[in-house]
Amino acid sequence: MSGKITVSAPGKVILHGEHAVVHFKKAIAVSVGLYTTVEVQPLNSDRVTFQFPAIALDVSLSFDHIRELQASVGIDYRYSRLDAHKKIPLEPASVAVIQDFVKTMNLIPPSSEAAGAQAKAAEAFLGLYLAIFEEPTALLFNCQTELPVGAGLGSSASFAASLVGGMLQISGKISEDFSLGDLEKINRWAFFSEKFVHGSPSGIDNHVTTYGGAVVFQRGEGGKEETTENIICPEIRALLVNTKVARSTSAIIQKTNQLRQENLEKWQKIMDDIGTLVEQAVEGFRKNSVQAELIQKNHELLQQLGVSHPALDKIIDLAQLFGYSGKLTGAGGGGCAFIYIPDSTSQKSEESLNSLKNSLTEAGFLFWDTKLGSRGVRSL
Numbered sequence: 001m002s003g004k005i006t007v008s009a010p011g012k013v014i015l016h017g018e019h020a021v022v023h024f025k026k027a028i029a030v031s032v033g034l035y036t037t038v039e040v041q042p043l044n045s046d047r048v049t050f051q052f053p054a055i056a057l058d059v060s061l062s063f064d065h066i067r068e069l070q071a072s073v074g075i076d077y078r079y080s081r082l083d084a085h086k087k088i089p090l091e092p093a094s095v096a097v098i099q100d101f102v103k104t105m106n107l108i109p110p111s112s113e114a115a116g117a118q119a120k121a122a123e124a125f126l127g128l129y130l131a132i133f134e135e136p137t138a139l140l141f142n143c144q145t146e147l148p149v150g151a152g153l154g155s156s157a158s159f160a161a162s163l164v165g166g167m168l169q170i171s172g173k174i175s176e177d178f179s180l181g182d183l184e185k186i187n188r189w190a191f192f193s194e195k196f197v198h199g200s201p202s203g204i205d206n207h208v209t210t211y212g213g214a215v216v217f218q219r220g221e222g223g224k225e226e227t228t229e230n231i232i233c234p235e236i237r238a239l240l241v242n243t244k245v246a247r248s249t250s251a252i253i254q255k256t257n258q259l260r261q262e263n264l265e266k267w268q269k270i271m272d273d274i275g276t277l278v279e280q281a282v283e284g285f286r287k288n289s290v291q292a293e294l295i296q297k298n299h300e301l302l303q304q305l306g307v308s309h310p311a312l313d314k315i316i317d318l319a320q321l322f323g324y325s326g327k328l329t330g331a332g333g334g335g336c337a338f339i340y341i342p343d344s345t346s347q348k349s350e351e352s353l354n355s356l357k358n359s360l361t362e363a364g365f366l367f368w369d370t371k372l373g374s375r376g377v378r379s380l
C-alpha cells in the first residue's frame with residue numbers, strides 16, 4: 001500500500017443532448033477545468049473515515065461495522081468478481097443492503113437539509129469501498145471540490161472518478177501513471193458509482209470526466225456497447241452561470257419520465273428533435289465549429305421537455321439581449337446554464353460581454369468565465 005495519494009478529476013458541460021442521451025440519442029460533452037480532488041491516506045487505527053465537506057458529511061466506521069456490511073452484501077460483491085464484467089453489474093438487492101446500513105447506522109446527521117445528497121454520497125462511497133477493498137483497510141478519504149454540487153456540471157461523476165482513481169491506485173489495482181487501461185477501469189467503476197447517485201445514468205458524465213476533452217457519446221441500445229468519438233476540442237469559451245437553485249439529476253429524470261407516461265407523442269417528438277439537432281451540431285463540431293443558433297434551439301427543446309426553470313430562462317434571455325446564445329446544461333431544473341462566447345477580439349464584443357456579466361451579477365447570479373476542454377482524471 002502506498003503512502004498518501006491525491007487524485008483529481010474535472011467537471012463537464014453537456015453542449016448538446018442531455019436527457020435524450022439517456023434514451024440512446026447522441027450527445028456532446030466537454031470537460032471543464034473545475035476539479036474534484038480526493039486525498040487518500042493510511043490510518044493507524046482499525047477504521048475507515050470519509051470526509052466530504054462540500055456536503056457537510058464526515059463519517060468514521062469501525063472494521064467491525066465494515067465486516068458486518070461485507071457479510072450482508074455477500075460473497076459475490078467484490079472486486080475480483082465484479083471487475084470481470086465490462087459493465088460492472090449492480091444488483092438492486094446490494095443497493096438496498098447499503099441503503100439500509102446508511103439508515104440504521106444513522107450516518108446522516110439528524111434533520112440535515114442535505115440528507116438526500118449525503119445519503120447518496122455515503123452509499124456510493126460504501127458501494128465502491130466494499131467492492132474494491134476485499135479486506136477492511138484503514139484509510140482516510142478527504143474530498144474537496146471546486147464544482148457546485150448538484151448543479152449540472154457533473155459533480156457526481158467528478159466525485160466518482162477521483163474517488164475510484166484514489167481507491168484503485170492506493171490498493172495497487174492501477175498504476176500512478178493512469179495508463180489508457182487504467183482509465184478504462186476508472187471509467188467503468190465511476191459508472192458503477194454513478195448508479196448509486198443517479199439510478200440509470202447514460203454514462204456520458206463519467207466518460208468525459210475520466211478522459212477529459214470533448215466526446216460525442218451514444219449509449220448502446222439493447223445491452224450493446226456505447227459508442228464514443230473523442231474530438232479534438234475546438235477551443236470553446238463560455239460563461240458558466242449558476243442559478244443556485246438546488247435540484248437532483250435523478251429527480252429531474254423522473255420528471256421527464258412522467259411526461260413520457262402522460263404524453264408519449266410529445267415526449268417522443270422532443271427526443272427526436274433533440275436527436276436531429278445533435279446530429280447537426282456534431283457535423284459542425286467535427287469541423288471545429290460551434291453553432292450558436294443550435295444552442296438556443298436546444299434550450300427551447302429542453303423547455304418543452306419541462307426541465308428548465310425560470311432562473312435558467314432568465315439567464316438565457318439576458319444572454320440573448322446582449323447577442324449571445326445559451327442553454328441549460330446537465331439535468332436542468334435549476335443548476336447551471338452555459339453561454340457560448342464566440343471568438344472575437346473586437347472592442348464592441350468585449351463591451352457587450354462586460355454588459356452581460358454586469359447584468360448577471362446584478363440579477364444575483366454567480367458565473368465562471370472559462371475555457372472548456374481540460375484534461376481528465378489524474379494522479380497528482
Ligand SMILES: Nc1ncnc2c1ncn2[C@@H]1O[C@H](COP(=O)(O)OP(=O)(O)OP(=O)(O)O)[C@@H](O)[C@H]1O
Nearest residue numbers: 052117121150151152153154155156248249330331
Ligand atoms: N464533492 C462531493 N462530495 C460528496 N458528494 C458529492 C460531491 N459532488 C457530488 N456529490 C454527490 O453527487 C450528488 C450530485 O449529483 P447530481 O447528478 O444530482 O448533480 P451533478 O452531477 O452536479 O449534475 P449533473 O448530473 O446534471 O451534471 C450529490 O447530491 C452528492 O450525493
Ligand SMILES: C[C@@](O)(CCO)CC(=O)[O-]
Nearest residue numbers: 018019201202203330331
Ligand atoms: C440528464 C443527463 O442526460 C445528463 C446529466 O449530466 C443524465 C445522463 O446522461 O445520465
